[in-house]
Amino acid sequence: MTHEEKKKEESHGRPEIPAWMRAVAEVISAPGYERWARQVAATGGCSAPVRLVGESQVIDAGTGEVLHIYRTADEPTGHLLVACGNRRGAVCPACSHIYQRDVFHLIRSGLSGGKGVPEAVREHPRVFATLTAPSFGAVHTQRERNGKTLVCRPRRGGGVCGHGVPERCGARHDGADIRVGQPICPDCYDYAGAVLWQAHAGRLWHRFTLELRRQLARRAGMSRRRFDALVRVSFAKVAEYQRRGLVHFHAVIRLDGPGGHDDPPPGWATAQLLADAVPEAAGLVQVLSPDPGNGQRVLAWGDQIDVRAIVVRGDGGGLSDEAVAGYIAKYASKGAESSGTIDRRLSCGRCKGVGTVTMARGPAVCKRCGGVGTAGGLDLDRLPVTEHARRMIRTCWDLGGRPELEELRLRPWAHMLGFRGHFATKSRRYSVTLSTLRQDRAEHKTAESRQRNGLPGPESTEVLAHWRFAGQGYTEAQEILAGHISQRAITARRIEEQRREGA
Structure with a gap:
């Protein structure tokens, strides 16, 4: 009996090892696996890290001496892993969590101070406002009252639309029901209007901020120019997709003195003045858009506008700083996929969809x-x-x-159902910027790296770097292992965040 025949006889009856398990075993047993695992952890648990090739040199600024060289050619895998930085939780949970935390700190620093914003900013008048899209047709909805789920669309006597679809829906939808947000009659739904409104939502917000200043000045009994010399309107907002596929905006709006968050506003610039002006300004804003076959279409905000006061402490009748910051940050990592669409561009990258x-x-x-x-x-x-x-x-x-x-x-x-604005935006003097938060984090990591390698600080050195994109993501086997490594990294980071918040 040959060796091959003997080996085949010994393995007879044993279950065959799946291909994915063999591939995982090969990754684990490959030289440099520990180094690769450390790189995965260093990305913070990114689901699809960017692979870079190249090198960087740390040079003494005074003498020109090369103090340290890093080359991806020396890595077992031949590349460096860098977090993708995607903000959407459906794409990369780890990077979206970091983005969410950044938005939280951006919002909170504009409410409570910190990150270069004085704590006295919490005494400035603030409101939390929600501006919504108008209706473009009846949709299935989840209705609740006093903790009880109500019938979606009760209609006495029934009735049908022009397409023969019943206008009534007697179902009691819960949050998991896929019918929520879907039109009662798709043929009655104004899809052209919905898409055009979505495409102009960013412009509507811009015009709202201008109109808000006009209404505040009118209520204060002065000209717009005089008002702008005494009061600055600051804001931070995020866009959230509703189940019906349209966005609405959650915003913190604050009144400052002309110097911004460092400067208190005049005594007559109160939270009540601001709360009264927001719905009035929203109701006056309009944008005109070409409407194929119908001339022009007038686009405006929906009727459901909510404005609530933000109080210094959460024991009053309004919202607390922490509650507002957490609420807004929660939506910062949500994308259009939450309304049933796809999470990537559908148009050709070269022709932009023209063909x-x-x-x-x-x-x-x-x-x-x-x-x-x-x-x-x-x-x-x-x-x-x-x-x-x-x-x-x-x-x-x-x-x-x-x-x-x-x-x-x-x-x-x-793929965004027509919405082309930024999900998180703020006025210039509201608080710290996302870029500053990211830069601070990068500098902290660089300082740790310098300390590990015994290098002097950035004030006496220069860095020369040459990097080239080499791909993104993992192989199927690497993805399985990276998932376990990433989960440990994410858990460790969240424990550390909770420890710092509790300190």
Whole structure:
């Protein structure tokens, strides 16, 4: 009996080891696995880290002596892992958690002080406002009263719409019901209006901030110029997708003196003045948009506008600083995927969804997408999304091909259901910036690295670095192992955050 025959006889009857287990074993047994595992942990548990190749040198600024060299060529894997930094929890839970914490500190520092903002800012008038989208058609909704779930749409006598669909819904939807947010009758729903409103939501917010200053000045009995010389309106906001696929904005709005958070406003600039002006300003704001086949469309905020006072302590009738900061930060890492759509761009990256590119000899069919305009030739009608999201995406695509709506770039933003604004924004003097928080974190990590390598501080050294993108993400086997390493890193970070907050 040969060796191969003997080995086959010994293994007869044993279950075959799955391919993924063999692949995982190969990763673990490969030289340099421990170093790779440390890199995974150093990303903070990132789900799809960026792989870089290159080198960096730390040089003495006075003598030019090279004090330290790091090369990815010396790494067992040949590359360096860097966190992706994606803010969406559906894409990367670890990086979105960091982004969420950054937004929390940004909001809280503008309410309670810290991060370069004086604590006296908490005495400034503040309100927490929510501005919503208008209705574009009846949708299934979760209704509650006194802890009891109510019927979605009770209608005495029934009744049907023009398409023969019953206008009544006797179901009691819970939060997990996929019908919540879906139109009662999709054919009655104004998809064009919803997409156009979504595309102009950022412009509506900008005009709201301008109108708010006008209304505050009017209520204070002075000109807008005089008001601006005495009071600065500061804000920080996040956009949240509703189940019906439209955004609404949660915002902290604060009144400062002309110097910003360092300067208290005049005594007559009160929280009540601000609370009264917000809904009035929101009700006056309008944006005009071309409406194919119907001339122009007037876009405005919805009727549901909520304004609540923010109090210094949480034992009064308003919201506390901590509650508001936590509430807003919670939504900062949510994306459009929470409303049933997809979490990546659908348009071709080269032609931006047009299907053609401009060449020296004139327009030519885009070779990357074959002229269809979608990334990888995607079929928009077969996307793994809800029917409501599919119709909004299709409406974005159809309207995006209209010349009069070209500036809205609806096709590149179809995966966002037309919304093309930033999810988290703030006025210039509200508080610390996200860039500053990230820079502080990077400098802290650099200081730790210098200390480990016995290097002097940045004041006496220079860093020369050359990096090149080499890919992103893990292999299937690496992803399994990285998931366990990442979970430990995330747990350790959250324990440390709780310890610091409790100190």
